[in-house]
Amino acid sequence: MVAHFLIAFAAAALAVGLALLLMRQLERRFGGAGPARGLERGIEPIVFLFRNQVLIDATGPARALLATLPGQGDWQGLASWLAMRLPDFGALLPDLSGAARLEFKERAEGHPLRLLAEDLGEGVIRLTLADPAAENAGILVDSLSLGVMEQELEILRSTMDHSPMLAWRQDRQGQVTWANSAYMDLADARLPDQTQWPLPQIVDLSARPASGGGARRIQVDHDGQSRWYDCHVHEVAEQTVAIALPADAAVRAERALREFVQTLTKTFADLPIGLAIFDRDRNLQLFNPALIDLTGLATGFLTARPTLYAFLDRLREARMVPEPKDYRSWRNQMASLEAAASSGHHVEMWSLPGGQTYRVTGRPHPDGAVAFLFEDITSEISLTRKFRADLSLGAEVLDSLEDAVVVFAANGELLISNRRYGELWGAAAPATLDDHIAVWTQACGQSPGLAALREALHAALPDQPVRGAMAGPAGGLLSWGLRGLSGGRLLLSFAAPMPTPPLAVEPPARTALADPAETARLRRSMSG
The missing domain is CATH 3.30.450.20 (PAS domain)
Known part of the structure; x- marks a missing residue:
């Protein structure tokens, strides 16, 4: 009996040992994920111990949580993180005294969080965090997935914290x-x-x-x-x-732009030149009061931002553009004006039916905009025409003189000469005074009169004119006169001497017989 009992006992022990050995092998093979391994390992709580807001101890999960929180200290980082999730935490925490226990619960739905705060005395506070949804759940987290999520979280947090x-x-x-x-x-x-x-x-x-x-x-x-x-x-x-x-x-850029536009607007408002700026779609964007005064267009029409062709059509109706033969040619002319202004600097003169003359200037601007300047140059054109008429009259008067006249600048440059001077000394007049002296010398040769003229030209002139005579290019006698003008200019004239009057013609003989004594007296007077 005893032997059978011992044999049975040994067989049972051997079976138990084999079973334990088999379970251990299975545990090692499957990474310890069996139910025995899960029962042996518990979930470590998140607990913090603070003394006067200084961390003195914490569990592993608690320290891992602190490592991910921003802030300059453990207490500041944890308090800020808890205050975001537990609104009553910051207000009720200072009320802890003695063995008081305060429990906080997060109000947000879907992310429950519970905090137990205990005052252990001598300034020591124990904080216990728990997730009611995960209590006793035995949730296992893949370390690789957790590491990736923590890395991404750190990247997002650092990016947001360093963003301005x-x-x-x-x-x-x-x-x-x-x-x-x-x-x-x-x-x-x-x-x-x-x-x-x-x-x-x-x-x-x-x-x-x-x-x-x-x-x-x-x-x-x-x-x-x-x-x-x-x-x-x-x-x-x-x-x-x-x-x-x-x-x-x-x-700052918008304010500077507004100030710049205001400055330009005030400047344009005082300009006597009409300004019209059209954008890339050829709509009027900016104009000044002078444009209204010059064109006579209504302010309401301009403020409605008309197109360029509507603007030109209204000018045509107001007879403020040159009147063409037909409307088609006028449209082609305006299209050419717009194309030339958009491609580069373009200037046109408009002679209006009312007798006025406008200078229209087109200038391209960035982004396809075009600016047109309207300037009333009627007085300028009238003054130019009068000036040209005066010049033409002066030249005509000089050419009508019998004397050869030439004017030199202070530096010896030829300013003006008349037709008689060209006929006397040659049609191709040199440019400088020295060249003219060389022409005179070649045509007349060396003579005391020419030397006196050369000396007078290079000397300081008195207030009174200087006169002299020299041999002419044709061999005759030629008189000259030199007079100083304003600005150091010199007026030189050449003139031939006045011809001597002809001898008196003998009176015809009388038909009647003269007295012999009177005849003898006349003969003596004529011979004497």
């Missing part, structure tokens, strides 16, 4: 539930005593549409200065997501 834009989320009550570093820094700078969660609302979005409509320009005052942002607002998961991009440079 303001980014935040707020609920329907207007409380900020999340913000990036730029928002928190600006909130801390503006309201240093109100940076506890929920953060103060820097930008009021209640008066703005919650979604759509593009960016909206907002202004934030700080340190006596205004900061400008382009705010984009979107609705995500029953919360408002706002992103404000810095727009200070754009605001």
